[in-house]
């Protein structure tokens with residue numbers, strides 16, 4: 001049998017660090033089944049260098065890992081393990097560029113404004129790297145995320161803490177009642193393949209072509225607009241209400257996944273909250289390049305070039321705003337980082353569940369948890385959070401020891417819905433009309449717009465929808481669990497989808513299955529009523545709800561979405577196995593740098609890798625891979641059973657310690673199994689070596705804790721250095737090498 005390849009991604013922050021310890025273990029074990037794990041760089045820094053490869057000297061060029069993997073998604077044998085990566089906001093991108101320049105890479109800075117051709121080219125290259133730039137390329141299939149039985153059993157036995165909910169809690173979700181995308185959405189299904197045109201028509205009738213879109217037969221196209229003036233009034237009103245009620249105010253957007261629309265929304269929040277600052281210094285800010293869409297951090301950054309007295313005036317004006325505004329939720333109260341500092345700091349999918357788990361409280365300036373008005377302007381999805389809050393107020397906090405589970409089947413293939421919307425999202429420059437015309441010139445949809453409004457289109461391909469329906473039914477069948485399609489009767493887009501869902505469900509044997517279609521509020525209530533009775537309900541949702549629900553429920557059920565199994569069965573037959581459903585945990589890197597302790601839990605990597613091996617067994621007949629997979633799953637179960645996951649605090653076993661236990665249990669399982677005697681013989685000595693040296697290895701791992709660790713970079717860490725930092729046990733390393 002020829003060698004089979006699994007591509008293991010090198011990403012950013014905590015997952016990249018964990019990779020330095022874990023990949024050598026996976027590779028050593030995999031080679032016994034003729035499997036090679038190839039590290040492929042899709043980190044933010046790697047993507048920046050690849051984008052400017054042509055401008056760099058030979059020895060500084062790097063492979064374009066993302067394009068490589070992107071092309072490979074078309075192959076039926078594609079098998080990737082993807083760890084979470086940074087979906088960069090502009091401040092993150094700038095920091096990464098600065099770091100690379102400091103390391104001697106002659107790459108251009110991010111241009112604030114692009115006038116020359118060269119600047120335009122630079123901006124276009126960086127635009128491709130911004131926000132959610134990796135996932136839509138690699139996720140060439142729909143999403144299947146769930147908590148495996150062993151993980152669920154562990155959470156029931158060792159529950160994480162849950163903050164108590166009081167009926168008197170004043171926390172609530174707030175969203176626009178009018179003027180948002182929800183209230184203006186229009187949607188059509190194409191009856192034939194054709195190019196449609198997106199145009200802007202000004203008040204004098206001049207037409208500007210914004211974009212031509214080639215659409216396929218059966219493709220669903222949506223158009224919607226958010227009114228800037230209504231958004232601003234909404235923010236103002238929400239601030240006044242929070243002030244009057246004496247509660248905090250917090251903003252939750254997803255500036256990375258909705259990388260064009262949400263930074264603009266975020267920018268409006270900044271300029272409404274700090275209105276007086278912008279009234280007074282707006283012109284100056286324009287001159288020095290302050291961009292509110294990049295947060296208040298942009299002000300602090302840009303004013304450094306001004307004389308001290310002027311800086312003091314600006315800082316005073318910012319301070320004065322706090323006098324009449326409600327208290328603002330903090331990202332880091334010790335460092336004074338507010339909710340409005342950086343658009344990527346408060347990501348709705350992770351921040352809302354964290355708040356709900358924490359008695360509905362966010363952190364105040366004094367570091368104390370407080371009730372908050374959680375503002376998510378777009379009402380489409382924000383309403384579900386109010387349902388959860390109401391539910392917790394009535395029923396108390398969820399109980400991880402008894403609650404059921406809500407796995408998700410999410411529509412995201414072929415850049416479905418918001419994933420593909422970025423190049424069709426426009427901030428309107430003057431009053432007029434945005435419209436979409438078919439090839440014959442008929443108007444398919446149109447919206448009256450005003451200067452500053454955000455207009456966007458989304459497209460969803462028929463093949464993606466068909467596959468999503470199939471995946472939903474398959475999951476319902478395989479897990480014998482009711483499945484709910486979350487389709488809102490009030491949404492134009494969902495009504496188009498509903499017709500297809502009803503049609504495609506007929507392709508499947510539904511005998512004995514419980515499959516329903518419900519609006520969002522109904523669906524979440526139904527799922528929560530069941531969950532507190534220990535019952536499971538599959539949510540079959542669109543792309544944004546996929547993102548939101550796969551943090552929301554896992555964070556209640558398991559404490560973190562890092563413990564999810566997250567699979568992308570690709571439309572062309574390959575598979576991508578993602579690790580967990582959360583992000584790259586920047587806080588964890590800080591802890592490692594300060595005290596050489598990494599609390600990242602690699603459970604997601606363990607689960608994903610087992611499925612990746614399992615697939616090689618099924619699709620390529622690699623029997624040894626099947627045995628590796630089974631034993632890895634058993635080892636993961638044992639690791640959970642014996643509580644060998646990393647703890648949060650120094651002194652215990654961290655990420656590296658948990659990897660050692662995984663390797664030891666895995667080797668023990670392989671030595672003990674009888675399906676493949678060659679593997680059993682091969683792993684018996686390793687199992688013995690690791691078991692005999694457990695105390696020595698743990699001592700070697702513990703010895704490095706407590707001192708700062710140097711990574712020679714944050715975005716572009718020194719790989720050799722991180723392998724050294726993450727593999728400090730010579731005894732363990734030698735044992736692996738002896739295989």
Ligand SMILES: NC(=O)C1=CN([C@@H]2O[C@H](COP(=O)(O)OP(=O)(O)OC[C@H]3O[C@@H](n4cnc5c(N)ncnc54)[C@H](OP(=O)(O)O)[C@@H]3O)[C@@H](O)[C@H]2O)C=CC1
Pocket residue numbers: 083084085086087088135256344345346347350560562580581582583584585586587588599600601602648
């Ligand atoms: N799939 C992807 O590629 C995704 C990428 N991202 C990116 O990740 C970055 C950070 O996003 P952010 O919103 O802060 O969300 P994160 O999920 O990275 O962090 C939130 C918190 O979740 C906990 N956490 C997450 N993963 C783990 C893990 N494996 N082990 C232990 N704890 C974990 C940590 O909490 P605690 O410290 O309390 O233990 C962490 O501080 C952003 O750049 C974002 O774009 C975000 C989502 C998905």
Ligand SMILES: O=C(O)CCC(=O)C(=O)O
Pocket residue numbers: 087131132133135136256257349546547550581582
């Ligand atoms: O693509 C992204 O930016 C984030 C994705 C994410 O949060 C998720 O898939 O859960």
Ligand SMILES: [Mg+2]
Pocket residue numbers: 349547548550551581582
């Ligand atoms: Mg998410």
